[in-house]
Amino acid sequence: MAPDHDAVVARKEPKILVCDANEAAAWGVVLSRPDMVAVYPITPQSSLAEYVAQFVADGVLDAELVEAEGEHSVLSVLHGAALAGARTYTASCGQGLAFMFEPYFRTPNLRLPIVMSIVNRDGITPQCVWGGQQDAMTVREVGWVQLFCETVQEVLDTIVMAYRIAEDRSVMLPVNVNHDGNYLSNGIVRIELPEQAEVDDFLGAPDVNWHAALDPKRPMGVDPLTGGATGPGPALFVGYRRGHCEGMQNALRVIVEVHEEWARRFGRRYAPLVEEYRLDDAEYALVTIGSMAGAAKDAVDAARERGEPVGLIRIKTLRPFPLDAMVAALDKVRAVGVVDRAVSYGWNSGPVHQETLAALQYCPHRVPCLSLIGGLAGADLTQAHFERAIAETARLLVSPCPREPVWLNAEDR
Amino acid sequence: MKKQAVPLFDASAIPKTLCPIATEYSRMLPGDWRSLRPVVDRRKCVKCAVCWLYCPVQCVVERAGWFDMNLATCKGCGICARECPQRAISMVPEEDEEMT
Amino acid sequence: CTRGALRYVTTANLYNRWGDLEDLFVPGLGGCQGCNTELIMRHTLRRVGSNTVLATPPGCIPGMGSVGYNGMLGCKVPVFHPLLTNTASMLTGIRRQYKRKGRNVTALALAGDGGAGDVGFQSLSGAAERGEQILFICVDNEGYMNTGAQRSGSTTYGAWTATTPIGESARGKTQDAKNLPLLMMWHGCEYVATASTAFMEDFYAKLEAALDASQRGFAYLHLYSPCTSGWRFPSASNIEVARKAVETNFAVLWEYRRDQGLKLSRDIEDPAPVTEYLKLLGKFRHLDATQIAHIERHVAEQAQVLRELARMHPREGRQVVGHQSDLMA
Amino acid sequence: MFEMRLHGRGGQGTVLAAGILAKALVAEGKHVVAVPQFGFERRGAPVAAYLRASETPMRAMTNIYTPDCVVCIDSSLPRVVDIFAGLRAGGMLVQASRLAPQDIAVPPTVATVAVCDAVGIAREVFGRPITNTVMLGAFARATGLVSLEALDRALEETSFRDGGLVQNRRALALGHARTVVHRIGQREAA
Numbered sequence A: 001m002a003p004d005h006d007a008v009v010a011r012k013e014p015k016i017l018v019c020d021a022n023e024a025a026a027w028g029v030v031l032s033r034p035d036m037v038a039v040y041p042i043t044p045q046s047s048l049a050e051y052v053a054q055f056v057a058d059g060v061l062d063a064e065l066v067e068a069e070g071e072h073s074v075l076s077v078l079h080g081a082a083l084a085g086a087r088t089y090t091a092s093c094g095q096g097l098a099f100m101f102e103p104y105f106r107t108p109n110l111r112l113p114i115v116m117s118i119v120n121r122d123g124i125t126p127q128c129v130w131g132g133q134q135d136a137m138t139v140r141e142v143g144w145v146q147l148f149c150e151t152v153q154e155v156l157d158t159i160v161m162a163y164r165i166a167e168d169r170s171v172m173l174p175v176n177v178n179h180d181g182n183y184l185s186n187g188i189v190r191i192e193l194p195e196q197a198e199v200d201d202f203l204g205a206p207d208v209n210w211h212a213a214l215d216p217k218r219p220m221g222v223d224p225l226t227g228g229a230t231g232p233g234p235a236l237f238v239g240y241r242r243g244h245c246e247g248m249q250n251a252l253r254v255i256v257e258v259h260e261e262w263a264r265r266f267g268r269r270y271a272p273l274v275e276e277y278r279l280d281d282a283e284y285a286l287v288t289i290g291s292m293a294g295a296a297k298d299a300v301d302a303a304r305e306r307g308e309p310v311g312l313i314r315i316k317t318l319r320p321f322p323l324d325a326m327v328a329a330l331d332k333v334r335a336v337g338v339v340d341r342a343v344s345y346g347w348n349s350g351p352v353h354q355e356t357l358a359a360l361q362y363c364p365h366r367v368p369c370l371s372l373i374g375g376l377a378g379a380d381l382t383q384a385h386f387e388r389a390i391a392e393t394a395r396l397l398v399s400p401c402p403r404e405p406v407w408l409n410a411e412d413r
Numbered sequence B: 001m002k003k004q005a006v007p008l009f010d011a012s013a014i015p016k017t018l019c020p021i022a023t024e025y026s027r028m029l030p031g032d033w034r035s036l037r038p039v040v041d042r043r044k045c046v047k048c049a050v051c052w053l054y055c056p057v058q059c060v061v062e063r064a065g066w067f068d069m070n071l072a073t074c075k076g077c078g079i080c081a082r083e084c085p086q087r088a089i090s091m092v093p094e095e096d097e098e099m100t
Numbered sequence C: 001c002t003r004g005a006l007r008y009v010t011t012a013n014l015y016n017r018w019g020d021l022e023d024l025f026v027p028g029l030g031g032c033q034g035c036n037t038e039l040i041m042r043h044t045l046r047r048v049g050s051n052t053v054l055a056t057p058p059g060c061i062p063g064m065g066s067v068g069y070n071g072m073l074g075c076k077v078p079v080f081h082p083l084l085t086n087t088a089s090m091l092t093g094i095r096r097q098y099k100r101k102g103r104n105v106t107a108l109a110l111a112g113d114g115g116a117g118d119v120g121f122q123s124l125s126g127a128a129e130r131g132e133q134i135l136f137i138c139v140d141n142e143g144y145m146n147t148g149a150q151r152s153g154s155t156t157y158g159a160w161t162a163t164t165p166i167g168e169s170a171r172g173k174t175q176d177a178k179n180l181p182l183l184m185m186w187h188g189c190e191y192v193a194t195a196s197t198a199f200m201e202d203f204y205a206k207l208e209a210a211l212d213a214s215q216r217g218f219a220y221l222h223l224y225s226p227c228t229s230g231w232r233f234p235s236a237s238n239i240e241v242a243r244k245a246v247e248t249n250f251a252v253l254w255e256y257r258r259d260q261g262l263k264l265s266r267d268i269e270d271p272a273p274v275t276e277y278l279k280l281l282g283k284f285r286h287l288d289a290t291q292i293a294h295i296e297r298h299v300a301e302q303a304q305v306l307r308e309l310a311r312m313h314p315r316e317g318r319q320v321v322g323h324q325s326d327l328m329a
Numbered sequence D: 001m002f003e004m005r006l007h008g009r010g011g012q013g014t015v016l017a018a019g020i021l022a023k024a025l026v027a028e029g030k031h032v033v034a035v036p037q038f039g040f041e042r043r044g045a046p047v048a049a050y051l052r053a054s055e056t057p058m059r060a061m062t063n064i065y066t067p068d069c070v071v072c073i074d075s076s077l078p079r080v081v082d083i084f085a086g087l088r089a090g091g092m093l094v095q096a097s098r099l100a101p102q103d104i105a106v107p108p109t110v111a112t113v114a115v116c117d118a119v120g121i122a123r124e125v126f127g128r129p130i131t132n133t134v135m136l137g138a139f140a141r142a143t144g145l146v147s148l149e150a151l152d153r154a155l156e157e158t159s160f161r162d163g164g165l166v167q168n169r170r171a172l173a174l175g176h177a178r179t180v181v182h183r184i185g186q187r188e189a190a
Helices: A020-032 A044-059 A071-083 A096-099 A134-138 A154-166 A196-203 A233-268 A290-305 A323-330 A351-360 A383-395 B050-054 B077-082 B093-098 C005-019 C035-046 C085-100 C115-117 C119-128 C179-186 C200-213 C235-247 C273-279 C288-310 C321-329 D014-027 D118-126 D130-141 D148-156 D165-177
Strands: A017-020 A037-038 A066-067 A088-092 A114-118 A146-150 A175-179 A189-193 A273-278 A286-287 A310-315 A318-319 A334-340 A369-373 B036-042 B060-062 B066-071 B090-094 C051-055 C106-112 C136-139 C191-196 C221-224 C254-257 C261-264 D002-009 D029-037 D046-052 D069-071 D091-096 D110-116 D179-183
Touching: A017 D014, A020 A044, A020 A088, A020 A114, A020 A154, A020 A189, A020 A196, A020 C221, A037 A044, A037 A071, A037 A233, A037 A334, A037 D091, A044 A066, A044 A088, A066 A071, A066 C085, A071 A096, A071 C085, A071 C119, A071 C254, A088 A096, A096 A134, A114 A134, A114 A154, A134 C136, A146 A154, A146 A233, A146 C191, A146 D046, A154 A175, A154 A196, A154 A233, A175 C119, A189 D014, A233 A318, A273 A290, A273 A323, A286 A290, A286 A351, A286 A383, A290 A310, A290 A383, A290 C200, A310 A383, A323 C119, A323 C200, A323 C273, A334 A351, A351 A369, A351 B077, A351 C035, A369 A383, B036 B066, B050 B060, B050 B077, B050 C005, B066 C261, B077 C235, B090 B093, B090 C288, C005 C200, C035 C200, C035 C235, C051 C085, C051 C288, C085 C106, C085 C119, C085 C136, C106 C115, C115 C119, C115 C136, C115 C179, C115 C191, C136 C179, C136 C200, C179 C221, C191 C200, C191 C235, C200 C221, C200 C254, C221 C235, C221 D029, C221 D046, C235 C273, C261 C321, C261 D069, C273 C288, C321 D179, D014 D029, D014 D046, D014 D148, D069 D130, D091 D130, D110 D130, D118 D130, D118 D165, D130 D165, D130 D179, D148 D165
Parallel strands: A037 A066, A037 A088, A088 A114, A114 A175, A146 A175, A286 A310, A286 A334, A334 A369, C051 C106, C106 C136, C136 C221, C191 C221, D002 D069, D069 D091, D091 D110
Antiparallel strands: A017 A189, A146 A318, A273 A310, B036 B090, B060 B066, C191 C254, C254 C261, D002 D046, D029 D046, D110 D179
């Protein structure tokens, strides 16, 4: 644990930035002082890559910048760099993430604490370049820590926190900081820029390759063939798999600790795992993830004005799945409607809906759970959409839960 | 022998459940793959080192007046015998050797 | 003076110079009997030395245990399995991070032709274009030998492989191999060369030049590596096969320096008939006259292209550096 | 809360203008959300950006469907885009045009028309029709929502790919000075 700063230290006026989440993420990268950044442009991530490149060009960020020939190489460059001791960063999304998949799904197993933004984008086909969370949802079983931000400020703060989480010796896993394409990536608001010295104090020096290194001063083989049916192979392999699962579970504790320390030091408090909004006296609730929560909270407030007992649960940490926090939240209500910005084809619902259903297994009482899908391919999720979502969810209190999802933008024009 | 290798990473303090790493030299010796064994005729050997140059497992060892093979690692491929300009190496079936 | 005696002086020189250095692979690797690739690996790493990070993408090289099995290591320098696709990219990250920290570490790849020229080509091309300071060695055995001898982009026209079999309506591969070293030359690498284990002194000289060039930019060495199992010939014939490939112009030895252009490493004007090479290999046993004519034509065309490129040599014109070819022919 | 929509063509700096305005508004203590309309930005193609300003923080990161004000930084765009879509009754139009405000055809929801010959000013300043900073000056003049000084300072924090700071400052000032504001008022009551 880092030293305890009991009170938020009296600080000078914070530096104010007026920027979108892509620039905010780039500032988060600057503050985290990575040794190496590799990038390849893809909408809606491109301006993030440009900001980082400009910061390097301006000397604001002292990092090696590798303009690789594709996302596959982007992450591969970082694998090499991390094994040589570098703190690293990249960002991608959508097809870029799909192309990156081969090194991507190896990253957590190498236990490399790489931080990577996903500027969430829907998947082709249909051909599209707009926001949606199909990319991150599709890779949620791969073993990265996956955090989803609601606001631009949270993006900046979470990038920095992500390095503490990733490099924690009980975790040693890569972290995806997700922010929605379009609405966050290009949505400009006022944010505060933390002081570099305070971030330095918060983060400490990179601690990246103490467990596996490619260094002529301490030779080893990294990733020898492991497994098979005989000899020490099976047990070794199970050990690594289990260790990875343990690292993910440890991350739940570390994510909470890091967010608490962030709040103490920087005065901004975020629910680390699951946010409960007006939930304590709610009879039913929406479950949301990502930037849609803003309009959804406005809708909840409006419904409350009308006397409707609705609350909201926002998932910040999707991987590892925050089972206890989610069960505690779900246990407070009698019905939930889960709004997904992606599709689970196999279940004819949304991925977060499926996650919620699994968590409900651990709830003492039965809670009907409706799937609502919206915000695909850049579609807007407005307060009006969430008012409908609230009405559909309220209906679960009096009638059976439909198996079909509600497609929120199906009637938009 | 000029040593080049640096001591291996001491992994004793590293949990065995993180990244798969290999930090002990393999002790596998492929000498038992061999069905033919190279036998060097010391009188013919002029130490030209052609056998060393072409031996895939690099099992050729220098003796005072000739080159010999380390049979712990020699796989018996026969390249040395084929390439030796002096015809100083012959490949002898293992079972014959055992019986002599 | 017999040819044998001269040869003995040359080979003994190499031994005297490098033979005393520790072999940086463990004594036991699981390469096939008479494996040319194992021979290349051991000579290369001994020469390159221990201040090296070695990448061995999936294939025979790690398959024989270079990175290791279940915690046991096959190599005395830091070594790893990249993906089949990302060798040059991972080395990019390694080399650049050490450079950033003020350390000069050699970033070395020992990759097969698939990991270099097929599925690995994007990362190879990208790193070469960026001029990353990497020594990338392609050990070309003309196919996917570790998985059972399947066709690759480097497989010769007409060759049998497990995926270009011989049957009623098929007579082996129907396309020519891509010329990977020439493709790399057109990237404007710092250094590109082809070499063969049958011409060891030439190989050592090129390895030295490549190692030196990799301190400034991308260095690519293409090693022709006969595969006793996949090509179907007796293990003892390995060097003989390698030598015959060069003598017939099937595998032409040349080197390219960014500031000097391409030079042929030995005389290619009076090659032995290609059939002398083809008949050594089981994978060509089924060839008919048309197929042989095709290969002969292709070999002649490739030689002609290289001859022309050497003629365009910006400094010295075409030059033959053939000290070994005379000795070892 | 004040909601507006900016219209322009790719290459004129519409989205950048929203960002500069956001900076200026924040400097004056306001909260903002500025979101561009998403698509491929191609030179000449119609583009739009949304901006919301308030005295209190806002949470919704969404588009704007019923703006209080429409700023159109291209004089030919109204012919091809329905720039008045969703405009609230009593709303305002700030239009780049050489016409007099009275001569601009507007729907009955428009209560105020502000006009600035932004193309003329831009040609004078940049030698090219880059109208975004000119129209920010016009917006400030027409709405009084943001001061010229705040916009001027926001320019300092902006990096321009085309045109320098000095030129953009001049464009801003000229846009502010040469904007004519016309309140329709009476007609709206009908």
